[in-house]
Amino acid sequence: MMPMRHFIFGTILLSLSVIPLALHAQTPVGADVCQEKINQELALEHRFFRSVIFGQKKAEDALVGEVRYDFFGNVWYKVDDDDWRSVGEGISPGDSRGDTAVDGASPIPPRKGLLETQRVSTSELVPFIGQSLRALQCRLDIICDAVRKSIQQTTDAPVNIIADSYACLEVSRQTIPECHLLKGATETQDQRTAVETYCEEIAQQLMHQEAAVMNMTVEYDASYRTMLQLAGNFDLFLQEFRSPIVNSIRQMVNLVGLFNRVPCFLSSCDGSPPPDTTK
Amino acid sequence: MGINSPFSSTLRSSLIRHHLAFPKFALAIFAILLPGKALMLTINPEPSSFSEAQGIIGTIEGDVAGAQCGGWDWDKPVLPHIAISTGLPGRDGSPLDHKPANMALRVEGGGVIDGPVANTGFKWPSTFGYTSACRPGWPPFYEAHPCQRPAGPDAGFIGPKIFKPPSIGCTFGGGVCGPDPLGNGVGWTCDALCEDLNRRWLYDQYAVYCLFPGPPPFWADTGTRINTICYDPDTQPVPAPPVPPPGCFVGYLETHYCCTNSPVGGPFPNCKSCSDDECRQELPSPGSPYKSYFRHYFGSCTRATVAAAPQDDADRIGVPVACYGLYNEYDPKLTVSGFFDRHCTIANTYPGRNHDYVDMPRTQVTDFNIAEYGQRLYGTDWPDPPSGDYQIVRNPGFNSNIDLWYPNISGGFSLINGKVFDDVYKNEFTFAIMAPDNTEFKSYPQLTEEQVFSSGAYMRAFDDTVNNDRFGRRTIAEWWQDLETESNKLFSPPHVRLILPPSWATGMDPLDPFFSPDMPDPFNPKQPSDPRMEPIEVQLEVKEDLLGEVAAYLERSLILRLQEEAVPVLIPQGSATEFRAKAQAWCAWHIASTGANNCENVGGDLGDLLTKLEAYADRLDDVRKMRGELARYEAWILEDQRDIIQTIANWLKANIDEYNAYQTSVQNLQFLKSLWQGTQRMYRTFHDKSNFPWCMSQSFTTSIYSMLDDFFWMPGRPDLTGCIDGAPSNAFNCLPRFKTDLIPDAVLDFSLIRTATGAIQLPVLKPVQVSLARYNLDPPSGRKAAQIPKLPDLPAIPTIYNDVINGLPDLVIEDPPTTIGTFIPTAIPGVDPNIYYRAFGVVSGMNSAYQKFWDSLRLDPAAVTDGTEEDCIFPDTIPCVHVEMDLTERFVRMCSRPAVFLEEDFDKEVIGRPIDEYIIDFDECPGTEDPRPQYQWNWACQPLNQEKYQTQRGWGLRSPYEKEQMEFISEFRRGMFEQTLLRDGVPEDDKLKFKVEPNDITPSFEAQGTTKVIFDTYTSSSSSSAGP
Incomplete structure (x- = not known):
């Protein structure tokens, strides 16, 4: 049985693979780089949200073949114990990172996911999942708010701002330098519109997608936990009853087999069949 | 012998009706417990004629009378009821001095003081007869069997004196002296012979x-x-x-x-009458000594009547006994009695004398108003079970308004109290389950003299081989018990019993046909069979081809499980047409730029580019070769599977071969079994019919050794041991015996079979196809100068099959489980059929001998022609079948008491020690009272087959450890990542350029770990496992 988590991660990662996520250390400004930066920030939130739902293992517990992201968007692939490699920009293929470094460079800390919570029913997890979705929505909206506020900046350096969204906590953060479109006053209105609507559109799509995924996940998890609960109880039943009941039955069968051998009274044990008549 | 038994039918009815397990008195009693049809009294409910109805009425009367046999009268001593015989030659017995043998101790002292048996207890009675100095064959008309009837009228008998032609003595009879003057076979009365001897020789x-x-x-x-x-x-x-x-x-x-050489008319005629001792002595004459050729006795047997049989016909007084032939004095114990020695007629058919035994089946029945038969426990006031007194009232304080269960219904189970169940528990069945009733068991009392509960006491078997020299031994009884014991072992071939895993065991498929036996076919039902004769496996629907089913089941269950593990591999994707189009564009650019006519022989960077583009177009599709990877190493897996199946098949074949050989040998036993069944049937005939003409107990009577010699059925006579104390032998002078081993049942324990736990993780290449970066490959328009792009070589197609094959876990087939040949022999032991042929001969001869004895005494006077009562047409022919030397013993036997157990019948020495122990070792027999094997002593020991287990062997599939497998898979993942994406050490120009950055491709290589569904905890708390 392919765990649902595999399916979801595979799907999402494949879909993300077509989104340009490259991070640029310097600050070229423009709609393209701004959109790319937006992608990076949204992807990070997406991974963060997923880690909340499904959890993220420590690097040392990860199996060969698992990947992790660092703060710069570089993807690290675990090739061996305590050995991670990346083909990120500026990273030599021969450069290796250990588990500790990978964890330290990851913007997402190792954590246990909500769905990894044991001994609870799915219903009990739904409020937390819903709250996480709500948090995702806030964080996406705040990113888009930051984008909007970044567009208006004219400086090279990032500016401290208060990003907010309706019904969400305000967040103090810096603007996104790649989106300081007013800096050179070369932007067109179209570019501004494209950047603003891009963020909102992508964020909305991401929300819809995650909501749908959560919907499916909850359904799956509920049925799965139910099945496991039944299986577990049945397993317990068999464990408990095997010895006193099944063993007794087996011993009885064995005993019945022995009865076949029990000598009876001499004449009735004769191999000869009894005579047809008594006379 | 062996089991003569006094009281078959009565005890049968009483024991069965009253559910009393009377101690194992004697093997005789066992015989009455015939199951099934043997207990069925069958009549035709619709007789077709009056005569048939009369016959059925007679049958019913006989059945009813036969049921009135047995019982016990505790306080009455046996001794007065052992008959005393008088008026006949033979030896007396001391009835109670040989109790361990259940027979009388023969008196072997005193008696006649001369002759070959002087002072050995042989007593000679008053008699008269004829004695002659002649000998058979001289004169010629004096035959070995000289005469057929005692005497004619001259000697006081009824019939005429009969002369044998051509004696002129015929005129004395007044009739015609033909070959058979009276037409009844009698050619010579003994007095006529005497007359002829004197007149004609x-x-x-x-x-x-x-x-x-x-x-x-x-x-x-x-x-x-x-x-x-x-x-x-x-x-x-x-x-x-x-x-x-x-x-x-x-x-x-x-x-x-001629015979006395003395003058006619003198004191020494050829023949003369004799009386008393003259008839046994050889009286001197001037010629040959006299020797009697005919003696006549009046025998009597008398005993006290048994009170429990009110019509007990207890004595016979003055029964004429006529013995023909030369007197031959010998001890039947030490000398084999021959054909001419069975020459006496016990004439109990004279009309009006009431010497016959026609009415004995009617008179020798027990009155159960007098005799006990289990209606109350001896020495107590306990009532006849089943009785309400034995009903277990488990809760005298039962209150139907409060208690949920009726506990007092039948002592064994309870019914739920509907009223309380409805009113109090609201029909909630859970409560009933949570408050179960309890129960207890109590046995009915059983009778013995000293023990109120039976512990397996028994009475020793009656046997005519009992003798004073081997105190307490009973040759035939012991031989038969030995034969029963060994035959039971021989015909108890081992059963093969399978212990199978429960269908729900881990890894089992509950839908496997193995656990779903075929439904019975209503149009072809199984043949009904006697369940007693069926091995228990059949009752459990385990058939002969069980091993085949097991093997098929194993084959189905032991198929390797494969688990796919994805190994991502980066595959460049592109269109061959597009690459060729780009090559053509660069070619066009080249022509436009240089004015060349074509692109042939273009060298330099452009030539390299064109060549590479053509190569890309040609080779991109080569990645499809990777499809063949899986098939290559899956073939190896299939070969492993084939090896597994082949091994199982070999194991199965070995089993089947061994089982077939075993079955064949079992089939061969059927022939021996048929011989043995015939012998047992004959033994039952002897026991229940031939030697049980009416309800009688022959216990404590004196052995009649001459009975052992009739039909020469007792081997080795005059020896009485039958060689039973020696090694088993089929020698002609020994009772046929053999010894065989009891082969244990085989228990094949497959309950620990486990199918594959885990799976073989198989790497499967999972292509991550990414388009090559093609937008840099377009030439500039027109004749613009261009920087010719450099294309790296296409990397080699990744291949893993060699490494997979080399790295797949080796199939290690350990030693196959033992085959059934280690449990059961290829061929079970057989026995020389001659042993059973001889055993049948022994029992058959014994049956005939006793049949003849009793038949001669059960003649109906009405069917006997007057005057022929004492005839002896031929020796050893009814009624002339009795041996003269033990007539006394025969009369004692003849007057055996009714089959009511009396005081000494329960004596410890007779009943023997109860078996109050059970034996753990199945192939041993209990009892320590005698150093001889116990089964030869008191009973047929029928031990249980041992069971031979060989547990925890079988088939299972053990996959490599998961960690090892994961390392194996990780190796490929790592390799494919490094080989196709990371490409450490490859110059940047030699790396393929993809449409997306390598960093963005990396996530597609991610392989998530597996999710544990069942955690490795002591108890399987599956519900607490991680979610998806």
């Missing part, structure tokens, strides 16, 4: 007279006598005078008896 004696010289010469008797030959005046002329010597003449002197 003579010689004449002549005196020789010669002339003496004198003076004067004179004729004088020389004193010399010349006899003629013996002649029969009835058939031969008087011999001529003998020829005198020269000068002499003979003169008739007198006629002499």
Whole structure:
């Protein structure tokens, strides 16, 4: 049985693979780089949200073949114990990172996911999942708010701002330098519109997608936990009853087999069949 | 022998009706417990004629009378009821001095003081008869069996004196002397023979007279006598005078008896009557000594009547017994009795004398108002079970308004109290389950004298081989018990019992046909069979081809499980047409730029580019070759699977071969079994019918050794041991015996079979196809100068199959499980059929001997022609079948008491020690009272087959450890990542350029770990496992 988590991660990662996520250390400004930066920030939130739902293992517990992201968007692939490699920009293929470094460079800390919570029913997890979705929505909206506020900046350096969204906590953060479109006053209105609507559109799509995924996940998890609960109880039943009941039955069968051998009274044990008549 | 038994039918009915397990008194009693049809009294409910109805009524009366046999009368001593025989030759017995053998101790001291059996207890009674100095064959008409009827009217008998032709004595009878004067087989009465001997076997004696010289010469008797030959005046002329010597003449002197050489009319005739001791002594005569050829006795047997049988016909007084033939005195114990020794007729058929035994089946029945038969426990006031007194009232305080269960219904189970269940528990069945009733068991009392509960006491079997020299031994009974014991072992071939895993065991497929036996076919139902004869496996629907099913099941269950593990591999994707189009564009650019006519022989960077683009177009599709990877190493897996199946098949074949051989040998036993069944059937006939003509107990009677010699059924006679204390032998002078081993049942324990746990993780290449970066490959328009792009070589197609094959876990087939050959022999032991042939011969001869004995005594006087009661047409032919030397013992047996157990029947020495122990070792028999094997002593020991287990062996599939497998898979993942994406050490220009950055491709290589569904905890708390 392919765990649902595999399916979801595979799907999402494949879909993300077509989104340009490259991070640029310097600050070229423009709609393209701004959109790319937006992608990076949204992807990070997406991974963060997923880690909340499904959890993220420590690097040392990860199996060969698992990947992790660092703060710069570089993807690290675990090739061996305590050995991670990346083909990120500026990273030599021969450069290796250990588990500790990978964890330290990851913007997402190792954590246990909500769905990894044991001994609870799915219903009990739904409020937390819903709250996480709500948090995702806030964080996406705040990113888009930051984008909007970044567009208006004219400086090279990032500016401290208060990003907010309706019904969400305000967040103090810096603007996104790649989106300081007013800096050179070369932007067109179209570019501004494209950047603003891009963020909102992508964020909305991401929300819809995650909501749908959560919907499916909850359904799956509920049925799965139910099945496991039944299986577990049945397993317990068999464990408990095997010895006193099944063993007794087996011993009885064995005993019945022995009865076949029990000598009876001499004449009735004769191999000869009894005579047809008594006379 | 062996089991003569007094009381079969009665105890049968009483025991069964009253559910009393009477201790194992004697093997005789066992015989009455025949199951099934043997207990069924069958009649035709719709007789077709009046005569048939009369016959059925007789049958019913016989059945009813037969059921009135047995019982016990505790306080009545046995001794008065053992008959005392008088008026006959033979030996007395001391009834209670040989209790361990259940027979009387023969008196072997005193008796006659001369002759071959002097002072050995042989007693001679008052008698009369005929004695003769002649011997059979001389005269010729004096035969070995000289006469057929005691005497004619001259001796006080009813019938005429019968002469055998051509005796002129026929005239004495007044009739015609034909070959069979009376037409009934009698050719000579014994008195007529005596008369003929004296009249017809003579010689004449002549005196020789010669002339003496004198003076004067004179004729004088020389004193010399010349006899003629013996002649029969009835058939031969008087011999001529003998020829005198020269000068002499003979003169008739007198006629002499040939056998006594004495003158006719003198005191020594050829034959004369005798009386008392004269008839056993060889009286001297001038010629041969006299020897009697006929004796006549009046025998009696008498005993006290048994009170529990009110009509007990207890005695026979003055029964005429006629013994024909030369008197031969010997001890039947030490000398084999021959054909001519069975020459006595016990004439109990004279009308009006009431000596016959026709009414014995009716008179010798028990009155159960007098005898006990289990209606109450001896010495107590306990009532006859089943009785309400034995009903277990488990809760006298039961209150139907409160208690949920009725506990007092039948002592064994309870019913739920509907009222309380409805009113109090609201029909909630859970409560009923949570408050179960309890129960207890109590046995019915069983009877013995000293133990109120049976512990397996028994009575020793009756046996005519009992003798004073081997105190307490019973050759035939012990031999039969030994034969029963060994035959039981022989015909108890081991069963093969399978212990199978529960269908729900881990890894089992509950839908496997193995756990779903075929439904019975209503149109082809199984043949009904006697469940007692079926091995238990059949009852459990385990069939003969069980092993085949097991093997098929194993094959199905032990198929390798494969688990796919994805190994991502980066595959460049592109269109061959597009690459060729780009090549063509660069070619066009080249032509436009240089004015060349074509792109042939273009060198330099452009030439390299065109070549690479063509190569890309040609080779991109080569990645499809990777499809063949999986098939290559899956073939190896299939070969492993084939090896597994082949091994199982070999194991199965070995099993089947061994089982077939075993079955064949079992089938061969059927022939021996049929022989044994015939022997057992004959034994039952002997036991229940031949030697049980009416309800009687022959215990404490004296052995009749001559019965062992009739039909010569007892081997080795006059020996009485039958060689039973020696090694088993089939020698002609030994009772046939054999010894075999009891082969344990085989228990094949497959309950620990486990199918594959885990799976073989198989790497499967999972292509991550990414388009090559093609937008940099377009030439500039027109003749613009261009920087010719450099294309790296296409990397080699990744291949893993060699590494996979090399790295797949090796298939290690360990030693196959043991085959059934280690449990059961290829061929079970057989026995020489001659042993059973001889055993049948022994039992059959024994049956015939006793049948003859009792048949001769059960003649109906109405069917016997008057005057022929004492006839003995031929020796050893009914009624003339009795041996003279143990007539006393025969009369004691004849007057055996009714089959009511009396005081000494329960004596410890008779009943034997109860078996109050059970034996753990199945192949041993209990009992320590005698060093001999116990089964030879008191009973047939029928041990249980042992069970031979070989547990925890079987088939299972053990996959490599998961960690090892994961390392194996990780190796490929790592390799494919490094080889196709990371490409460490490859110059940047030699790396393929993809449409997306390598960093963005990396996530597609991610392989998530597996999710544990069942955690490795002591208890399987699956519900607490991680979510998806």
